[in-house]
Amino acid sequence: TVAVVLFTADLRLHDHPPLHAALASADEIVPLFVRDQAIGEAGFDAANRRAFLADCLRDLDAGLRDRGGRLVLRSGDVAEEVCAVASETGADEVHMAAGVSAYARHREERLREALEADGRRLRVHDGVVTAVAPGTVTPTSSDHFAVFTPYFRRWAQERLREVFGAPRTVRVPKGPRSEEVPARGDVSGVSEGLAEGGEEAGRKAFTAWRRHGLAAYEDNHDDLAADGTSRLSPHLHFGTLSPVELVHRCRDAGGAGAEAFVRQLCWREFHYQVLAARPASSHENYRDKHDRWRSEADAADEVEAWRQGRTGYPMVDAAMRQLRHEGWMHNRGRLLTASFLTKTLYVDWRVGARHFLDLLVDGDIPNNQMNWQWMAGTGTDSRPNRVLNPVVQGKRLDPDGEYVRRWVPELSPVSGSAVHEPWKLPDEDRERLDYPEPVVELAEGLARFRQARGLE
Numbered sequence: 001t002v003a004v005v006l007f008t009a010d011l012r013l014h015d016h017p018p019l020h021a022a023l024a025s026a027d028e029i030v031p032l033f034v035r036d037q038a039i040g041e042a043g044f045d046a047a048n049r050r051a052f053l054a055d056c057l058r059d060l061d062a063g064l065r066d067r068g069g070r071l072v073l074r075s076g077d078v079a080e081e082v083c084a085v086a087s088e089t090g091a092d093e094v095h096m097a098a099g100v101s102a103y104a105r106h107r108e109e110r111l112r113e114a115l116e117a118d119g120r121r122l123r124v125h126d127g128v129v130t131a132v133a134p135g136t137v138t139p140t141s142s143d144h145f146a147v148f149t150p151y152f153r154r155w156a157q158e159r160l161r162e163v164f165g166a167p168r169t170v171r172v173p174k175g176p177r178s179e180e181v182p183a184r185g186d187v188s189g190v191s192e193g194l195a196e197g198g199e200e201a202g203r204k205a206f207t208a209w210r211r212h213g214l215a216a217y218e219d220n221h222d223d224l225a226a227d228g229t230s231r232l233s234p235h236l237h238f239g240t241l242s243p244v245e246l247v248h249r250c251r252d253a254g255g256a257g258a259e260a261f262v263r264q265l266c267w268r269e270f271h272y273q274v275l276a277a278r279p280a281s282s283h284e285n286y287r288d289k290h291d292r293w294r295s296e297a298d299a300a301d302e303v304e305a306w307r308q309g310r311t312g313y314p315m316v317d318a319a320m321r322q323l324r325h326e327g328w329m330h331n332r333g334r335l336l337t338a339s340f341l342t343k344t345l346y347v348d349w350r351v352g353a354r355h356f357l358d359l360l361v362d363g364d365i366p367n368n369q370m371n372w373q374w375m376a377g378t379g380t381d382s383r384p385n386r387v388l389n390p391v392v393q394g395k396r397l398d399p400d401g402e403y404v405r406r407w408v409p410e411l412s413p414v415s416g417s418a419v420h421e422p423w424k425l426p427d428e429d430r431e432r433l434d435y436p437e438p439v440v441e442l443a444e445g446l447a448r449f450r451q452a453r454g455l456e
């Protein structure tokens with residue numbers, strides 16, 4: 001017998017329930033990845049993610065070849081391509097990870113119908129993309145948790161499945177046509193400092209993190225210059241690391257750092273379960289706060305300064321430049337730059353979310369949109385009117401100014417925390433720096449925000 005294993009957001013061989021089940025029940029398997037045309041049509045195929053994906057596909061193909069198999073790569077409509085491969089190889093079953101986003105669940109339904117019409121079966125596996133499937137834990141009075149802490153308490157009590165090793169051998173039937181696996185170099189417009197993709201890189205990164213970062217995570221995760229977070233988000237996004245395996249390994253390691261890290265992994269799943277229950281929140285306010293945002297056209301120069309990292313606020317600019325250079329940004333930077341756009345400039349959160357999705361290598365609809373809504377005060381934050389002050393945040397998260405000087409070299413002559421307030425420098429020093437004046441006074445931004453929100 002032959003079974004197809006359809007890879008989606010789970011580009012790995014370790015701890016892969018669909019692969020494990022297919023190998024247990026079929027003599028030969030077809031490891032398949034379909035480059036989904038719908039993702040390109042939706043404008044979601046940003047260069048940084050395409051480049052990282054190319055690394056992932058190459059590595060997956062190499063891992064399969066080491067085990068006697070290969071990856072079959074197709075492009076087009078997922079349901080059509082899967083049905084075509086199943087019929088070319090005589091496969092009677094297709095295994096895949098359960099979809100956790102609205103789009104993935106829709107794709108799964110279409111695929112099920114198309115396969116069943118051909119007399120084939122779709123077998124969907126939980127615990128692949130998230131440790132706990134959205135909708136598994138719910139409060140008594142609602143279909144999802146809108147507050148993180150009670151969700152975390154319930155999530156942490158869920159019994160996770162065991163971890164599966166990578167298969168030793170994979171037998172692939174002769175025949176199914178495959179496109180050539182792309183290389184990162186084929187993609188243009190990629191950020192210079194983009195991390196390397198693929199399961200091997202992901203596993204190495206996690207091993208290094210467990211040895212050198214995890215124990216100090218609780219203390220270091222907000223220190224921007226120390227770069228004390230795992231940077232595993234792109235591997236979680238593409239599934240080159242398994243969330244179930246990560247949770248097990250961290251719990252085995254134990255300690256305050258591991259506990260704090262597992263809690264953070266749960267934030268990812270919290271946002272998934274919110275968006276699974278309220279799919280329209282990807283583009284509409286989750287909670288209707290009276291917000292007549294300024295549009296991009298209303299604030300064209302300010303939005304452009306924000307995108308370019310030239311707002312005149314060093315912490316905002318450093319973070320925005322890190323995003324452009326690496327396709328990644330520290331969580332504290334994301335919070336601060338999102339607060340600055342939506343609250344200080346009072347620009348529609350969707351303008352910022354779009355820019356992030358154009359650059360982030362971990363850019364992901366549930367986590368990006370729901371975090372933007374969190375900071376815009378239209379989402380699940382219980383303090384929707386908090387405004388982050390870039391000077392106060394800078395002095396707290398980057399007390400010596402090292403992070404700012406790393407990303408805003410024009411400010412490198414300024415030492416210590418004075419770098420967070422260049423407007424306070426003596427005129428002659430200020431004039432020597434090729435660094436812009438603030439696009440808006442913070443007090444002015446705050447007054448506009450408070451008035452718009454009816455807080456005056």
Ligand code: FAD
Pocket residue numbers: 221229230231232233234236237261264265266267268269271329330331332334335338356360362363364365367368369371372375
């Ligand atoms: P670590 O601190 O090492 O955390 C470990 C993992 O936990 C992360 O890899 C991530 O999977 C998860 N995690 C941590 N914090 C959060 C959080 N607040 N929400 C959801 N998951 C979290 N994360 C994305 O994966 N994709 C996005 O598109 C995305 N967009 C964001 C937009 C905004 C405006 C904000 C404020 C946050 C966004 N985040 C997003 C969440 C968070 O900033 C990143 O997951 C984190 O910075 C990734 O770095 P790390 O892997 O070093 O995190």
